[in-house]
Amino acid sequence: MTNAETITDTEGQASGAQACVHRFGMDQPLQLDSGVKLAPVEIAYQTYGTLNADKSNAVLVCHALTGDQHAANRHPVTGKDGWWNRMVGPGRPIDTDRFFVICQNVIGGCSGTTGPTAINPATDKPYGLEFPVITIGDMVRAQAMLVEALGIEQLFCVAGGSMGGMQVLEWCASYPERVFSAMPIATAARHSAQNIAFHEVGRQAIMADPNWQAGAYDGSDAYPSKGLAVARMAAHITYLSEAALHRKFGRNLQDRDAVTYGFDADFQIESYLRYQGSTFVDRFDANSYLYITRAMDYFDLAADHARRMGCDTGTLADAFRGTETRFCVASFTSDWLYPTSESRQVVHALNAVAANVSFVEIESDKGHDAFLLDEPELHDTILGFIGASARARGL
Amino acid sequence: MTNAETITDTEGQASGAQACVHRFGMDQPLQLDSGVKLAPVEIAYQTYGTLNADKSNAVLVCHALTGDQHAANRHPVTGKDGWWNRMVGPGRPIDTDRFFVICQNVIGGCSGTTGPTAINPATDKPYGLEFPVITIGDMVRAQAMLVEALGIEQLFCVAGGSMGGMQVLEWCASYPERVFSAMPIATAARHSAQNIAFHEVGRQAIMADPNWQAGAYDGSDAYPSKGLAVARMAAHITYLSEAALHRKFGRNLQDRDAVTYGFDADFQIESYLRYQGSTFVDRFDANSYLYITRAMDYFDLAADHARRMGCDTGTLADAFRGTETRFCVASFTSDWLYPTSESRQVVHALNAVAANVSFVEIESDKGHDAFLLDEPELHDTILGFIGASARARGL
Numbered sequence: 001m002t003n004a005e006t007i008t009d010t011e012g013q014a015s016g017a018q019a020c021v022h023r024f025g026m027d028q029p030l031q032l033d034s035g036v037k038l039a040p041v042e043i044a045y046q047t048y049g050t051l052n053a054d055k056s057n058a059v060l061v062c063h064a065l066t067g068d069q070h071a072a073n074r075h076p077v078t079g080k081d082g083w084w085n086r087m088v089g090p091g092r093p094i095d096t097d098r099f100f101v102i103c104q105n106v107i108g109g110c111s112g113t114t115g116p117t118a119i120n121p122a123t124d125k126p127y128g129l130e131f132p133v134i135t136i137g138d139m140v141r142a143q144a145m146l147v148e149a150l151g152i153e154q155l156f157c158v159a160g161g162s163m164g165g166m167q168v169l170e171w172c173a174s175y176p177e178r179v180f181s182a183m184p185i186a187t188a189a190r191h192s193a194q195n196i197a198f199h200e201v202g203r204q205a206i207m208a209d210p211n212w213q214a215g216a217y218d219g220s221d222a223y224p225s226k227g228l229a230v231a232r233m234a235a236h237i238t239y240l241s242e243a244a245l246h247r248k249f250g251r252n253l254q255d256r257d258a259v260t261y262g263f264d265a266d267f268q269i270e271s272y273l274r275y276q277g278s279t280f281v282d283r284f285d286a287n288s289y290l291y292i293t294r295a296m297d298y299f300d301l302a303a304d305h306a307r308r309m310g311c312d313t314g315t316l317a318d319a320f321r322g323t324e325t326r327f328c329v330a331s332f333t334s335d336w337l338y339p340t341s342e343s344r345q346v347v348h349a350l351n352a353v354a355a356n357v358s359f360v361e362i363e364s365d366k367g368h369d370a371f372l373l374d375e376p377e378l379h380d381t382i383l384g385f386i387g388a389s390a391r392a393r394g395l
Numbered sequence: 396m397t398n399a400e401t402i403t404d405t406e407g408q409a410s411g412a413q414a415c416v417h418r419f420g421m422d423q424p425l426q427l428d429s430g431v432k433l434a435p436v437e438i439a440y441q442t443y444g445t446l447n448a449d450k451s452n453a454v455l456v457c458h459a460l461t462g463d464q465h466a467a468n469r470h471p472v473t474g475k476d477g478w479w480n481r482m483v484g485p486g487r488p489i490d491t492d493r494f495f496v497i498c499q500n501v502i503g504g505c506s507g508t509t510g511p512t513a514i515n516p517a518t519d520k521p522y523g524l525e526f527p528v529i530t531i532g533d534m535v536r537a538q539a540m541l542v543e544a545l546g547i548e549q550l551f552c553v554a555g556g557s558m559g560g561m562q563v564l565e566w567c568a569s570y571p572e573r574v575f576s577a578m579p580i581a582t583a584a585r586h587s588a589q590n591i592a593f594h595e596v597g598r599q600a601i602m603a604d605p606n607w608q609a610g611a612y613d614g615s616d617a618y619p620s621k622g623l624a625v626a627r628m629a630a631h632i633t634y635l636s637e638a639a640l641h642r643k644f645g646r647n648l649q650d651r652d653a654v655t656y657g658f659d660a661d662f663q664i665e666s667y668l669r670y671q672g673s674t675f676v677d678r679f680d681a682n683s684y685l686y687i688t689r690a691m692d693y694f695d696l697a698a699d700h701a702r703r704m705g706c707d708t709g710t711l712a713d714a715f716r717g718t719e720t721r722f723c724v725a726s727f728t729s730d731w732l733y734p735t736s737e738s739r740q741v742v743h744a745l746n747a748v749a750a751n752v753s754f755v756e757i758e759s760d761k762g763h764d765a766f767l768l769d770e771p772e773l774h775d776t777i778l779g780f781i782g783a784s785a786r787a788r789g790l
Contacts, residue, residue: 033656034656129658132656133656133657133658190646191646192637192640192641192646193637193640193641193643193644193645193646193662193664194632194635194637194640194641196646196662196664196665197628197632197640197664197665197668198632200628200660200662200664200665200668200669201625201628201629201632201668203658204621204624204625204628204668204669204672205600205603205625207658208600208603208604208621208622208624208625209603210605226599226603227603229599229603230596230599230600230603230625233592233595233596233599234596234629237589237592237593237596242587242588242589242731242734245587245588245589245592246587246588246589248588249588250588251585251586251587251588251591251695259693261428261429261527261528262528263524263528263598263602263685263689265595267588267591267595267692269588269591269592269595270591270592270595273592273595273596273599274595274599277599290658294658297662298654300646336637336731339637
């Protein structure tokens with residue numbers, strides 16, 4: 001492709017992992033839902049495993065709000081395991097000995113893909129708030145461009161949890177013929193008022209930080225660390241269940257025998273939240289947080305699909321009508337951010353169009369974050385679904 | 396009482412309402428759980444109705460985190476009805492034609508009672524963070540001092556929701572013989588890890604605001620409005636149920652036909668939250684918010700009672716052993732901040748000591764704030780309990 005180049009860097013990566021950047025030039029703009037044509041666009045992604053000869057074994061893994069392309073390799077900033085190391089790798093449910101796994105940093109992100117930290121060619125400065133507001137649809141359109149550039153006509157599977165699950169659903173509605181099987185996990189087809197509310201608190205926390213400077217901080221001076229940390233803290237509570245917080249922390253005190261009658265972190269839960277906030281700012285960009293939360297809030301698959309079809313209204317079932325994709329929908333009993341009722345709405349819509357869908361509600365007290373954690377039933381669900389789908393695909 | 400004076404101001408108050416301030420001088424310090432002796436202490440309170448000759452018809456109403464003494468009169472700052480206008484007044488369940496109702500601003504508050512905005516006699520400046528950290532026990536001890544100063548030996552009833560309910564429970568544990576009947580509503584005997592977590596987010600939001608100035612803002616210069624607004628927004632979400640947010644706001648847009656692809660308040664829920672944040676800062680003090688949330692987080696009635704008894708550990712039942720108070724405990728099905736399970740723990744403890752207790756879980760989709768809203772079943776519950784208790788008391 002003209003103006004497209006792929007840079008590969010395997011240094012420091014786990015075996016079989018490749019860090020890549022694909023550049024779409026000024027003549028290959030990304031059409032955004034807002035009407036803006038974004039160019040140039042760089043997409044940072046990781047691959048694991050080997051693409052087979054007929055390019056039929058590709059699995060696209062989609063990351064969540066604060067995730068990135070480092071699904072199954074050591075994170076270059078934090079040094080920690082990839083966020084889906086449990087699920088992706090040799091001998092894992094998404095087996096990199098059998099499948100070619102792609103995970104890309106979303107448009108608007110801050111881990112190499114073009115986002116608000118990128119240089120705006122019109123000004124030669126970082127975009128900041130000049131970056132166009134993006135949607136889940138835009139993220140998926142960028143992914144589709146990359147998948148096409150890699151010569152893959154159909155993905156064997158698209159999988160992801162939380163915002164990753166939204167991308168899975170968007171893929172199935174926008175490019176049904178390009179998805180053989182799909183696993184939307186712990187997700188929803190649209191953001192609820194409560195979801196929007198929590199995000200708005202996070203955005204207001206960032207914007208309240210004077211170092212945010214209306215998004216024009218540029219790394220050389222002050223950074224809105226405090227606001228971003230507060231946003232992260234508020235969000236982090238929503239990722240855990242009340243039961244998990246009780247089990248892990250309860251009212252345990254932090255390295256002391258009694259409360260101090262002060263505002264230090266007397267309780268372990270306070271210390272834990274402060275740590276979550278402070279480490280997050282080292283690896284995430286405040287403007288990216290604004291853009292990605294906004295994309296999630298805007299997500300309403302039924303309405304988005306209807307609008308693209310030129311209709312005033314439409315049902316969620318309309319978005320999936322005619323699909324031949326095999327679906328596996330999973331939710332967790334203690335997830336109060338994207339509760340099972342949201343997954344059921346997706347399943348009902350799929351049933352209404354006679355789609356091939358299995359659904360499992362996994363008993364867990366770990367809350368929304370369960371999709372990232374050690375949950376044997378999720379492990380077995382993915383293993384079983386991928387195995388059956390691979391047989392159906394002749395892999 | 397020496398050095399105690401009562402100032403009464405009825406101007407601008409609803410009929411039968413009296414705004415009062417009681418001052419305890421330097422020789423009458425308030426003993427705090429932290430060990431500090433606080434003096435002087437002013438207590439701002441409202442009364443409604445008339446104390447009878449034998450002083451047996453007094454009802455103490457306790458306010459929640461962001462409440463104040465204006466339970467049943469027009470609020471002097473906001474101009475709105477009192478926060479429990481539905482329950483307190485002539486002909487209401489807590490009938491001011493029959494009962495003498497007292498509601499006082501808690502210690503640490505910012506509506507007239509001594510708190511971090513008060514002048515520290517040691518420095519002649521506002522306390523700010525020099526104010527001692529207070530507890531629910533301290534709030535109740537201050538209330539007991541006032542009740543004693545008013546010559547009331549036993550309160551006919553102590554009632555309140557949320558933090559008000561914590562004070563009710565504390566009264567029953569610390570001064571059992573001085574409470575004839577008690578109504579703890581939508582509350583808990585101790586703060587959970589999740590409760591503490593949400594409060595910690597609010598405190599960090601305030602402390603992240605450079606205008607907070609380590610608590611030393613003094614009104615003449617910058618005020619941490621943005622941080623306090625973010626704290627309020629985060630807390631406000633927890634007061635409402637997901638269902639109530641969906642019913643009231645859903646994904647409705649705010650005065651527009653389509654999203655703007657920007658960071659304005661596109662959604663009604665965003666606009667609503669921003670409004671809640673911005674109006675709150677006009678009537679509440681940021682340091683008070685820190686102190687009162689801290690008091691709630693510290694609350695653990697079983698542990699607190701054991702410590703005061705000189706024991707290492709104790710059960711919640713121990714805190715109520717021997718009680719002759721009549722209890723009515725109420726919770727709401729959709730309250731996820733203080734869920735029914737918390738009320739059940741209180742009821743189990745009361746049952747374990749053979750207390751006189753009735754319990755009702757009220758079906759409501761309004762969330763935690765239901766105790767402040769139009770809930771006919773709560774209305775009828777309070778009416779019935781107060782009526783039966785009054786008969787038992789011979790009123």
